[in-house]
Amino acid sequence: MSHVITTEGLTKTYGSRTVVDGLDLRVPEGCVYGFLGPNGSGKSTTMKMLLSLVRPTRGEISVLGRPVDHRTRHELSPHIGSLIEAPPGYGHLTGRENMAVVQRMLGSSDRQVARAVEIVRLGEHMDKRVRDYSLGMKQRLGIATALARDPRLLVLDEPTNGLDPAGIEEIRELLVSLADRGITVMVSSHLLDEVDRMASVLGVLGRGRLIFQGTREELFDRSVPDLLVDTPEPERALDLGLPAVRGPGGLRLSGFDDAATADLVRQLVHHEVPVHGVRRVRQSLEEVFMDLTGREGLS
Amino acid sequence: MILAELVKLRRSALWLVALVLPVLTVTAGALNYAGNRSMLSSGWAPFWSQVVLFYGLLFLSMGVAVLASAAWRMEHRGHNWNLLMSTPIRPAAIVGAKIAALALVVAFMQLVLLVLVAVVGRLVLGLEGMPPWEQAAVAGLAVVAATPVIAVQSLLSMSIRSFAAPVALGLLGCVAGAGVLLGGGGGVLSHLVPQALVSSALFLGNTAVADSASLDPGAVGTIVAAAGALTAAVWALSAVLLARREMR
Structure with missing residues (x-):
């Protein structure tokens, strides 16, 4: 080019x-x-x-x-x-x-x-x-x-x-x-x-x-959007020591790339935590920038 | 580039300055002439000498200072520098066009002065005939003699954003010029100080001013040569400074 x-x-x-x-x-x-x-x-x-x-x-x-x-x-x-x-x-x-x-x-x-x-x-x-x-x-x-x-x-x-x-x-x-x-x-x-x-x-x-x-x-x-895990039993998942917080429909986890996401799902299934769905948060460009600039933002 | 400068002069306040200054000058000269008729001989020459006395020492050079500040204020205002400096025009052409445009306005100012002298002389002071051609020649020569002042004031106004500071520096130049002339320095020095050169040109053939030279080819040639050399030097300096200028 x-x-x-x-x-x-x-x-x-x-x-x-x-x-x-x-x-x-x-x-x-x-x-x-x-x-x-x-x-x-x-x-x-x-x-x-x-x-x-x-x-x-x-x-x-x-x-x-x-x-x-x-x-x-x-x-x-x-x-x-x-x-x-x-x-x-x-x-x-x-x-x-x-x-x-x-x-x-x-x-x-x-x-x-x-x-x-x-x-x-x-x-x-x-x-x-x-x-x-x-x-x-x-x-x-x-x-x-x-x-x-x-x-x-x-x-x-x-x-x-x-x-x-x-x-x-x-x-x-x-x-x-x-x-x-x-x-x-x-x-x-x-x-x-x-x-x-x-x-x-x-x-x-x-x-x-x-x-x-x-x-x-x-x-x-470049940016890894947060992961949302839909589960009716988020407390059980939190008891496993996952770096998660309560989110819409279940849990919200930060910094999980594709491989880490697969491991997470495997772990949840292994401990019989019901998983209804796993999806990524839709990010706006601004959120991506916030991520890039260490949450300092641009303006 | 000169064509662009001519467009910028449309509806510009510069024309107002070029109109008002001769009106004030001729009014003051006429009042002086009328008030001192007992001491002055009658005729165009004594009237002209009263008109150009303060005009030559102060008004013309100060008028140029105001005109130059007004002309460059157009560029200092509203980010026009960025536009000017991002065109293919070279710095020497930018500065040269500004000097030429200002010289045109000064030429207009001299024309207004001549017309006003003729009108006021005939209709108000009752002088006979028309002003002698020598006065028109001196007024024209003064445009050439004023180009170094135009170049210097242009350089100052280009470099300093303030409107008043270059005008104040111009006033210092007038004081220096008057000092050189009235102190009897004359000679080379009176042709090196731009404001003194303007005075020398306007006082040519003027019997009311001591030490003024007569209007002969030698005196005219010296003034034209000095004006050309001073203008070229200041123009070149301005172009070099503009080329090095950073648009912060």
């Missing part, structure tokens, strides 16, 4: 404070890569390093097959659309004039700009001043500026920040459709639910370190 972004030991320190610590990112081509982590975990700094807006203290970055540094920024930037921290925009200008500024800076064609505006469905608001835009409209304008160059890669930092549920859904559909067109999308969020439904690959950052990277399925595989 070819990767649009790879980093090796990417590190950024400010004074004695390490903000990003030894990241080895692998962002596959054509995917939506969800970059998750709580506020202050180093997501924005990492994205700024990918865009050459911030210089790494240590480590290597390769984007679209080219090393990233201040010399290659001008070669790479026509292919990378970005939205970092908050949408840009000149408040005294209309949406159309803002796009004209971007068009002249990027050397984009009228067609590229019109297409970008059409994709974010901002057409009817283009003659309104940006200072009068809602946050959602500003976000969409920001994404339109990122798209105005026909990018191969989009780096979007919290693009759904401050949006209402309908706006979040709209951005989600937009990003998935862009990935369907072959654009690789790296999108950060501190809210798991937002990313869960659009990202096919996830990177989880905690205190500047990459806690997990892989597909959603691999993430679930």
